[in-house]
Every structure is written in structure tokens, then in C-alpha cells.
Amino acid sequence: xxxxxxxxxxxxxxxxxxxxxxxxxxxxxxxxxxxxxxxxxxxxxxxxxxxxxxxxxxxxxxxxxxxxxxxxxxxxxxxxxxxxxxxxxxxxxxxxxxxxxxxxxxxxxxxxxxxxxxxxxxxxxxxxxxxxxxxxxxxxxxxxxxxxxxxxxxxxxxxxxxxxxxxxxxxxxxxxxxxxxxxxxxxxxxxxxxxxxxxxxxxxxxxxxxxxxxxxxxxxxxxxxxxxxxxxxxxxxxxxxxxxxxxxxxxxxxxxx
Amino acid sequence: xxxxxxxxxxxxxxxxxxxxxxxxxxxxxxxxxxxxxxxxxxxxxxxxxxxxxxxxxxxxxxxxxxxxxxxxxxxxxxxxxxxxxxxxxxxxxxxxxxxxxxxxxxxxxxxxxxxxxxxxxxxxxxxxxxxxxxxxxxxxxxxxxxxxxxxxxxxxxxxxxxxxxxxxxxx
Numbered sequence: 470x471x472x473x474x475x476x477x478x479x480x481x482x483x484x485x486x487x488x489x490x491x492x493x494x495x496x497x498x499x500x501x502x503x504x505x506x507x508x509x510x511x512x513x514x515x516x517x518x519x520x521x522x523x524x525x526x527x528x529x530x531x532x533x534x535x536x537x538x539x540x541x542x543x544x545x546x547x548x549x550x551x552x553x554x555x556x557x558x559x560x561x562x563x564x565x566x567x568x569x570x571x572x573x574x575x576x577x578x579x580x581x582x583x584x585x586x587x588x589x590x591x592x593x594x595x596x597x598x599x600x601x602x603x604x605x606x607x608x609x610x611x612x613x614x615x616x617x618x619x620x621x622x623x624x625x626x627x628x629x630x631x632x633x634x635x636x637x638x639x640x641x642x643x644x645x646x647x648x649x650x651x652x653x654x655x656x657x658x659x660x661x662x663x664x665x666x667x668x669x670x671x672x673x674x675x676x677x678x679x680x681x682x683x684x685x686x687x688x689x690x691x692x693x694x695x696x697x698x699x700x701x702x703x704x705x706x707x708x709x710x711x712x713x714x715x716x717x718x719x720x721x722x723x724x725x726x
Numbered sequence: 727x728x729x730x731x732x733x734x735x736x737x738x739x740x741x742x743x744x745x746x747x748x749x750x751x752x753x754x755x756x757x758x759x760x761x762x763x764x765x766x767x768x769x770x771x772x773x774x775x776x777x778x779x780x781x782x783x784x785x786x787x788x789x790x791x792x793x794x795x796x797x798x799x800x801x802x803x804x805x806x807x808x809x810x811x812x813x814x815x816x817x818x819x820x821x822x823x824x825x826x827x828x829x830x831x832x833x834x835x836x837x838x839x840x841x842x843x844x845x846x847x848x849x850x851x852x853x854x855x856x857x858x859x860x861x862x863x864x865x866x867x868x869x870x871x872x873x874x875x876x877x878x879x880x881x882x883x884x885x886x887x888x889x890x891x892x893x894x895x896x897x
Contacts, residue, residue: 473885473895477853480831483749485759 732777750854845880
């Protein structure tokens with residue numbers, strides 16, 4: 470939360486309100502059924518005016534992403550909807566990294582065998598995925614990584630976004646390293662930074678020593694959210710309708726802090 | 727169908743629950759303690775009157791009560807003929823209260839009042855009424871994404887206005 474938002478949240482003129490109790494007493498003294506007959510206030514008309522005024526404003530992918538992330542991390546125990554139940558790809562994160570990076574010589578590729586039943590049992594546990602995707606955002610991919618190496622303690626969350634049409638003229642990636650507190654469903658952003666990599670391969674080591682390999686997707690503008698739960702890493706990608714501007718992206722990150 | 731009457735104890739509980747959020751919402755929109763109090767009272771009168779028609783299946787209570795609040799504010803604004811209240815209406819006439827009132831709250835209220843109505847509305851619902859974007863979207867009749875856009879723009883403008891007023895909104 471930035472300073473302005475903190476100011477807004479902390480503002481409390483009601484602390485100086487003079488007549489809370491008196492107002493309640495007056496309200497309780499009101500003979501509601503009798504008054505109702507003689508009081509036809511123009512609430513309906515006002516509501517109609519509201520609806521007429523409520524025209525659509527331009528959509529922004531940053532807000533879509535922000536909404537989505539809010540939903541993901543602040544919605545409690547949303548179950549995966551039936552219609553996106555699969556197929557899912559079950560691979561180790563090492564293999565995922567290797568695939569993404571076009572083989573990384575120093576890492577062993579390991580495929581984890583898992584029956585569909587086992588996978589489904591794992592995947593059907595409460596999972597923080599919204600039932601309805603926000604307007605302007607498409608679900609591109611869900612991957613479940615068995616034997617995940619994304620995190621040592623299973624509580625880190627990585628949100629990253631690649632943007633290859635930025636003002637600098639070369640690909641950039643934003644990593645957001647966060648700690649997700651499953652108990653309270655809160656997301657605490659611990660660090661974030663822009664990463665540039667001309668080779669398309671990024672190896673990023675987080676503060677707790679976790680190695681994350683990633684790949685800059687030059688074709689798509691995607692937001693990928695990866696996290697680990699019950700020793701399984703989950704990654705899903707979202708594709709906004711339009712690329713995020715740097716400003717929108719930073720605003721999104723600011724909003725999450 | 728049996729007519730539902732809001733029990734007194736339920737009214738009291740709702741009043742306790744929503745007073746602060748409604749008050750702050752109205753204060754930052756209407757600009758004075760007096761008007762905020764009147765508007766809160768109006769909302770609760772309407773809540774009690776319309777409670778028999780309230781359908782929890784159609785809208786959460788938060789959305790319902792703040793829809794009433796917004797409509798009450800529109801009604802109030804129409805009666806006062808201007809959403810932009812004069813400076814003296816914003817100030818409290820009670821000197822003692824003036825001392826108590828946070829200068830920052832007042833600066834914020836003045837800054838919020840300079841935003842377009844729709845942005846004021848979204849901002850007040852988000853930060854003063856503590857509604858979620860989805861709830862604000864339902865009240866404003868737009869999508870959650872649009873609400874995010876409105877809020878983003880509002881915050882951006884608010885930063886500029888506050889800076890001009892000598893209140894730093896930055897870290």
C-alpha cells in the first residue's frame with residue numbers, strides 16, 4: 470500500500486462526529502410503518518439517473534490484472550471450476566525450466582509419474598483460482614509442477630510479466646517475489662525488480678535461495694502467477710487483451726504492496 | 727408472503743457496523759459533519775423502510791446499503807443544487823470541533839471534491855466505505871475492471887491535487 474492509499478484508509482472524520490448516539494436514538498424513535506406510507510422519496514429516480522450516468526469507461530489490462538490478482542490472493546478457497554478442469558500438464562519444475570529455456574545443461578530433467586487420479590486428487594483440493602476470469606483477461610495455461618523447486622518452504626509466490634514492447638526497446642521482465650500466508654490469505658510482497666535478459670533465459674535467485682528459471686515470451690504479453698502448495702507448484706498464465714504499459718504495470722504492483 | 731420487519735436489535739447492530747463507513751463516505755462526498763450525519767440517518771431510515779424488499783440473494787448487504795447511500799447522496803446533491811460545496815459549508819462551524827478535526831482529513835476532502843463525480847464516488851466507496859472493487863462495480867453499474875481503471879485514474883489525479891495543496895502523497 471502506498472502512502473496515498475494509507476492516507477485514504479486512515480482518514481476517519483467519524484472520530485469527530487458529534488451525534489452518533491443521538492442519531493441512533495432518533496432513528497429508533499421513528500415509527501417506521503406509519504412513516505413509510507407518506508414517504509415516497511425519489512430513490513428510484515436517482516437510481517435511474519445513476520444507471521444512465523454509468524457509462525463504460527476504457528478498460529485497462531493493468532486493472533484487469535490487478536483485479537485478477539486481488540481475486541486470486543484475497544479470495545478464500547475458490548474451487549477450480551469444472552469447465553477448466555484439464556488437461557493439465559504434470560512435469561517437474563526442472564523439466565519445465567529446461568523446456569522453457571531450451572535445455573539447461575546443468576540441470577537434470579526429471580519427469581514425475583502421476584496417475585490422473587492422483588493428479589486430480591491433488592488438484593481438486595481448495596485452490597485459489599477464481600471462478601470467473603476478469604473482463605479482458607484470458608486464461609492461457611495452467612501447469613502443475615510436481616516435485617516443485619520453486620520454493621524451499623512452499624510459501625513463496627512469484628508473479629511475473631514479460632513486456633517486449635516497452636520504451637527501452639528490449640525485453641524486460643518483472644518479478645514479484647512474495648510470501649503468501651495461506652492461513653490468512655494475505656499476500657506480502659517482499660521484493661520486486663525488473664530483469665532484462667537479451668538471451669531470453671533468466672535465472673533468478675530469490676532472497677531465500679530459490680532458483681527460478683524463466684523464459685521471456687516474446688510473442689505474448691502474459692502475466693504468470695506461480696506458487697507452491699502442498700509440495701506442488703502451480704503456474705497459470707493470463708493474457709491481457711492489450712499489453713500493459715510500464716506505468717500500468719508499476720501501478721498494479723504498487724496496488725499490491 | 728410474510729412481510730419482514732427489521733428487528734430493532736438488528737437495526738442497532740447494522741448501525742454499529744456501518745456507521746463509520748457511511749459517515750466517512752458521506753463526509754468526503756458532502757464535505758461537512760452536519761451533512762454526513764443527516765445522510766447517515768437518511769440511509770438508515772431507508773434501510774428500515776425498504777428492508778422488507780431486500781433480497782440477500784440479489785445483492786450482498788454491503789452493496790445494497792451503499793447503493794442506498796449513493797442514491798441518497800445524489801438526492802442530497804440535487805437538493806443543494808451543486809456537488810461542489812462552498813468553502814464555508816466544508817468548514818465546521820464549531821470551533822472546538824475544528825481544532826479536533828484532522829487537517830489532513832480536510833485537505834483530503836477538499837482534494838477529493840476536485841475530482842470528477844464518478845471518480846469521487848469510486849474513491850469514497852473504496853477507501854472510506856471500504857467496499858471491494860466488485861461491490862463498487864455493482865453500485866456504479868460498471869465492470870470490476872472499469873472500477874479499477876476509475877480508481878487508478880482517481881489516485882493519479884489525487885496525487886497531483888494534494889501535491890499542489892502542499893500535502894505530500896509520496897513516501
